[in-house]
Amino acid sequence: MDALVEATLKHGLIPLVVMEFPGITVGGGFSGTSGESSSFRYGAFDTTINSIEIVLADGTIANASKTEKPDLFWGAASAFGTLGVVTLLEVQLKDAKKYVELTYHLSTSPSESVKEIQEQCGKAENDFIDGIVYSMDSTVICVGRLVDELPNGSKARHFTRRQDRWFYLHVEQVQKNLKKNPSETVTDYIFIVDYIFRYDRAGFWVAKYAFKYFLTPLNRVTRYILDPFLRTRVMYSAGHKSGLFEYYMVQDVGVPYETVDEFQTWLHEQHNIYPLWLCPLRLQRDTPDSGHGLHSEFSKAGTPDLLNFGIWGPIVGNRRDAIQSNRALEQKVEACGGKKWLYAQAYYTEDDFWRLYDRESYDALRSKYSAGYLLSVYDKVKVDVEAGHEAAMLSTVRTHWPIQGLKGVYKALAGGDYLLQKKSDNAVSKQSGGTHQQKQPMT
Template structure:
């Protein structure tokens, strides 16, 4: 590999070894755009330099990348070789490392599994400072466990990804349904159709659902224009899907031909539909229409939405959960969330079954065979009262367990330690931490659970500090602070000229002109540097 990578890993290894010798814990700094956590001054291992696509091999259909490479830069690099990752997380700023360390799934995960299941091997700096390689044949226990354990077994510094041939378009069909049961059944049925490459669904209400099936193709009818979603005047995808499904009610499914990268990141603008909550937050001050979505487009991409949420300190009061259930209990769970929370729309993402032990959601048959699951994206406003919000989450976790479901662990988790380890294999996990010298690192429970007492005490302290502190918790100041934080990040500049839109209309493999500018694809010997926000999905 490139000397710069080896030099960076040597430096990281030395820093980790020094902390290990002193038996000190530390945190990992992924990049300058991440907000820092208090109380870690002087105990930081900086891996922000690991942000490069190191190699793409067209013959073996693999890519060797560093962990801080975001999805948009990865797709840009692989498309230049006529290839794409089998599973691409729907937000451009999610990183390779974040997807591997978390439980990242998308509309192709019913076929290929979670993102980490497309990874062929990894390089890891253990907590002792030792640099090791792990794969299905070399340290397979570490390789299996590192996926989904939020970086609690070591620092992943390099990954080898499998790739598949790309096509220019995804032919996407919108199938409407008039009930939750029909929609859920249709999702499962479409995953069994070998002609489909992508399947996901949206429930807009209990009486309106749409299932979207995608097929890779290089052809587009002469009479049809490609449908895009990245432009400021383009529709947000979920609004477009709703419109298309209504058009399909009395006829065959309507069909779009979407340039491949536009499909992969179709939910970026509006962050699925969470961006609409920003309009609701400011009430009647900002109407929600095509003009205002165009005018505020800089703020409506997921990198900026994440920045605004972090800066507003409003993650408490907002339900951001991905819950995976067996297909036969999904409807009962949706009935529960409708009654208790009233959050719509809901995202439906089918997932391939996985075998325990794992921190991915899993479900087994009576014979112990892994079963496919349905992920339900539950994202929307919840109670603004902290105690009520905590109780809503606790009740949600209890109902999920009753129905045989499990959470994706990037989100707020309120389980007690006993409740958490009743769901996962603690003996397996603790054994790995001992074997790979990881006991000085925080455990996965330490990383994912919300310390309720600490949060409540911090809120009381903040409110009692001064009248100014109290005022800053009142509408609309948290929202204004969130906007300020998003602007200061500068992330809107990334979305003004997204590299992956270069493949909207032209060939995947040849230089072309887009908007009057010549675009030259990345060559096999090019090292592509990726500088972008790290959006974590349970990452370290």
């Protein structure tokens, strides 16, 4: 996404939805399910695509759009490459501005958060809405508006340089200030690129678990020194290659607003994982003939908006416990009338999976476009639960602390992820006006 943003900003434009990590690709955002803080208005990233070029399983190159082969277009969205490989996309853009004016609102309960989010979603002047849950009784809703000018006496903030405070830590301090002075309004002005990629450093807040794992103090000095390893391109690669994420809950799930209180209470009682990310999502597809693929029901009139929960944190126990916890989460989301986004591993049985996603539409498209011998989307995202149970019984030195973590760091470095991150840092530096490498006091 960093390359796309760099290219569009040269023309004073920005995509309608920009995923929060620089390394997420445009094709990956379409073929998976991706949303961000502008999705309350525009929906998931795939709804902001006008057309695609796709290489089908038989080698045929096809073009599809919302009006030309709409079944293939919508079928390929969120299909994870199981209908073909998307090679070209036309992305909708809008006018960009220099800054995001970000105002913070403190809520003290899930129901209060829902009320605030729905109220802010109804205001036409808002461009971005998300939230960070720090506890059951403390959530900060972040509401952004694009602006070109700063008020007199204001300075714009950065969040992408190594000396900058991590965004979630900054919001945590805002939360404390709002608790002391509830009547005050706190507003920041943030360079647009720094806002878009504000969660890249620390991977939202997942990096804090790396500090805990390696028994390293988390402070501004250690964050500065270790910054190249704590950006998403390197950190998530290390997490996957080490196998540590097999002991985590790494899930994005959406539930209707009327069941948010029930779901968040269950999550608190079962796991007590904090922070959590909140992101309102518009699901309704407005274009005709869009009822195709895994999420064909999104074309139905009256499709409700969902509130997405980003749940990222370690599970107490072994691999079996992690599997059971993730499975219980999937069951609770279903009970609350919600949806799970499939970028993360799925712990469903095959029957359970196809009860939740439109197999009839999906299989018809796979047959029509000669993709039947490719892996199905279930095969691509499922977890081998039986193998997981066996792994829980076979503990070796490679899975013991700190060997597993060191293995991930080594593989990330050996695989060149660190060099990719340096290239990304340089691109973000240019987009932020070349200030990325300036020496300034750490915050």
